[in-house]
Amino acid sequence: MNSKFMQFLEDILLPIADKLNNNRYLSALRDGFMVALPLIIFGSIFVVIANLPFLDKLISEDAYAAYQNALGPASAATLSIMGIFVIIGIGYKLTEHYKGEAIYGGVVAFASFLILTPQVLEGVSGVIPTASLGAQGMFLGIFTAFISAELYRFFVQKNWTIKMPAGVPGAVSKSFSALIPITLTLTVFLVIRIIFSYTSFDTVQNFIYTIIQQPLTALGSGLPATIVAVLLIQVFWFFGLHGQIIVNSVFDPIWYALNDENLSAFQAGTELPNIITKQFIDSFLVGMGGSGMTLAVVLLIYLIGRSRQLKEIGKLGGPSGFFNVNEPIIFGLPIIMNPLIIIPWLIAPVVVTIITYYSMATGLVPPPAGIIVPWTTPPILSGFLATGNAWQGAVLQAFNLAVVMVIWWPFLKLLDKNYYETENKETKNAS
Known part of the structure; x- marks a missing residue:
């Protein structure tokens, strides 16, 4: 890699990264995600095991249902509600930064979020939808934890606390000291919830999703719209939102309709009418290790990684990334709020989208045949199946992985160097 280019990246990106890493909110955000990382990895492993490709074709329907029901709680108790762990982690770490009672900062953050969360599911009150506690609620949860x-x-700093006399056990004294600050904090969020209940949005979640999703509905289909959709997925993920849930909720009806048109044409033996379909996204973008095609990142870590952090993340993220589950990479690298990797994170999927589109538009590769390939199907195989058992689809996926690796190379090398130098300093200081 050109040394001048690497030096340019260091001169531009490292100062920005240092400033952001010293920001108390971004540090709390990063450390909050680290609190959730072990649980996320556990859930990711069992998502893969519970959704092994084509297992439903090999065993009976009842056996497959029983198999998934047995393993389902692993991801339901971790990935599906990972927002809980992140929110508590952020509240804990930010309060710890202020030298306060960190555990109360964590629980008050979670309680504040629950106050804002709708507690009605399909007409039944007193039930909290798990979707609100997972990726969908992450955006609101992060800012709720900060506030x-x-x-x-x-x-607490205003000294609006209850002072217990000497001799009272420490745990009891701390609990009463936190009573008034926690009560006042939760009251603020209760007022916010009441205010929103008198608006057309009804809840804060509805307000957030409305202002994000409504502008997306006007985009439609086609290459320009697809590039915008892919870019938005990456941007949302960078800020801790589940980009696919947000964007797919708008585009899925369009992509599935186009997918069905291709399937009908494929079955009839006629020309496939569409290039952009649901399987275009799922097999040639998301199906390359997850959002951002991070299987290429894992492969790069194996090739150039020197720091202990990257090596461990590669070991943890490799097996699940092979089956398109990449939470270990997103939260462990991390992707979220990491200025050193924002350029390849945004650019690589757009470049691959353009390459894939024109490869199909020029006839080099057949368009997706409309066949729904299980989302955990590994790359190369998924490209082969999605294009109607065409070898060109597999070759295109391999080529795209190589392209992503080339784009990521200098930035991952810089990130690895930064981690490596930090680890060496810590080792010297410890000795």
């Missing part, structure tokens, strides 16, 4: 921790700190 609640700041409010709690503010009320």
Whole structure:
């Protein structure tokens, strides 16, 4: 890699990264995700095991249902509600930064989020939808954790606390000291919930999703719209939102309709009418290790990684990434709020989208045949199946992986160097 280019990246990106890493909110965000990482990895492993490609074709329907039901709680108790762990982690770490009682910062953040969360599911009250506790609620959860921790700190610093006499056990004294600050903090969020209940949005979640999703509905289909959709997925993920859930909820009806048109044409033996379909996205973008095609990142880690952090992330993220589950990479590298990798994270999927589109538009590769390939099907095989058992689809996926690796190379090398130098300093200081 050109040394001048590497030096240019260091001169531009490292100062930005240092400033952001010293920001208390971004540090709390990063460390909060680290709290959730072991649980996310556990859930990711069992998502793969529970959804092994084509297992439903090999065993009976009842056996497959029993198999999934047995393993389902592993991901339901971790990935499906990972927002809980992140919110508690952020509240804990931010309060810890202020030298406060960190555990109260964590629980008040979670309680504040629950107050804002709708507690009605399909007409049944007193039930919290798990979707709100997972990736869909992450955006609201992050900002709720920041605000609640700041409010709690503010009320504590104002000395609005109950002082217990000497001789009272420490745990009891701390609990009463936190009573008034926690009460005031939760009251603020209760007022916010009440205010939104009198608006057309009804809840804060509905407000957030409305302002994000409505502008997307006007985009339609085609290459320009697909590039915008792919770019938005990456941007949302960078800020901690589940980009696929947000964007797919708008585009899936369009992509599935185009997919069905191709399937009908494929079965009739006529020309396939569409290039952009649901399987175009799932097999040639997301199906390359997950959002951002991070299987290429895992392969690069094996090739150039020197730091202990990257090597461990590669070991943890490799097996699940092979089956298109990449939470270990997204939260462990990390992808979220990491200025050193924002350029390849945004650019690589767009480049691959353009390459894939024109490869199919020029006839080099057949368009997706409309066959729904299980999302956990590994790359190369999924490209072969999605294009109607065409070898060109597999070759295109391999080529795209190589392209992503080339784009990521200098940035991952810089990230690895940064981690490696930090680890060496810590080792010297410890000795």
